[in-house]
Amino acid sequence: KNMACIFDLDGVLVDTAVYHYKAWKQLANSLGFDFTHAQNEQLKGVNRMCSLDMILKWGNLDKSESEREELASLKNSWYVAMISKMTIAEVLPGSLKLLQDLKEQGVKTALGSASKNSALILERTGLVDFFDAIVDGNAVTSSKPDPEVFVKGAELLKVANKDCVVFEDAIAGVQAAIAAGMKIIGVGETGNLPGAQLVIKDLSAITIEEILSLYN
């Protein structure tokens, strides 16, 4: 079957969601406020500037364009300092095995991430060679929940949208995959990701056979 698996990066393949959270929290705290765990869930999958705008809204702060650029790059400098020290140990359980199995079986794969730092992360963790296509924050203009990032991945792989399975840990990412007409395997806590066909704790909890059975 000409199908494909499209993987989100942060929080699905690698344990970077915690670094995004730490850096955004540090930024909000430096501006004199905080945000909740539930609010942080809404930030997942959302690109850098849109995330900043959501956070500033929660803090009731109005900032100019140039101040926003500065705040976003400050957050990114903290985040990059953290991920620069990443190792293969921060690849989440099951990621490597599933990517290896997919490669062995000739199933096409793409990365579908909002991050502009994906190259650094893939390089630090040694995952880059597992992808037939990479679509990240540098290649798209619209942020998840817009489907652009996944639609571009499907196009590059020459697979119909309906024959793509998206792996996502973010509410915005699940919405993007629904909008693209793709199947979704949620990664995280059950109940947190409505709209997913299936929610698993991590990628060690799924096999290629189970992925293919989504089509039956």
Ligand code: G6P
């Ligand atoms: C991922 C993360 C988001 C992050 C976005 C942009 O989707 O889940 O939390 O804001 O990427 O990441 P970047 O590395 O470009 O700031």
Ligand code: MG
């Ligand atoms: Mg994610």
